[in-house]
Amino acid sequence: MSTAIILLGHGSRREEANLGLLQVARKVSAMLGRDVTPAFMGHAEPSLTTAILEKIREGVRTVIIMPLFLFRGIHVSIDIHEEIKGIRAEHPEVEIIFTSELGADDMIAQLASSRIKEAIGG
Numbered sequence: 001m002s003t004a005i006i007l008l009g010h011g012s013r014r015e016e017a018n019l020g021l022l023q024v025a026r027k028v029s030a031m032l033g034r035d036v037t038p039a040f041m042g043h044a045e046p047s048l049t050t051a052i053l054e055k056i057r058e059g060v061r062t063v064i065i066m067p068l069f070l071f072r073g074i075h076v077s078i079d080i081h082e083e084i085k086g087i088r089a090e091h092p093e094v095e096i097i098f099t100s101e102l103g104a105d106d107m108i109a110q111l112a113s114s115r116i117k118e119a120i121g122g
Contacts, residue, residue: 003062004037004055008048008080010069011040018044021068041075041083048080052087056094066099070108076101 007028009021018040025038039051046054052063067076084096102108 002060003064004058004060005032005034005064005066006037006039006048006051006055008039008041008065008067008069010075011043013043015044024068041079048083049087052084052096056087056091061093062095062097064097064099067101069101071103072101 005028007021007025009018009024011021012018021038021040025036029036037046037051037055039046039048041048048065055063065080067080069076080098087094088096
């Protein structure tokens, strides 16, 4: 295995809140037909650092990180990059690629519209 995919969520002190990321990771894994590893910025395990280092120990040479965040806030812009700065320095042979966050995508707007329609009964 030369490429790993990590789906990164915020993390919560509420365990049931963290289950959502695990469910999404399983669904994305099924859609892609390949393993997707969930990881958290805080309050839950595995952390992003732990997940990346585990994949490196498994022999991965490319890590794709998909931040499951709605918009480009401080975590996406700064915190994630700061967290892995040391990993990049210690493992220059490993390429770490970031996808875009979810963003103001039409599919997000469609999902929001669907939830609103459910609430108003239409």
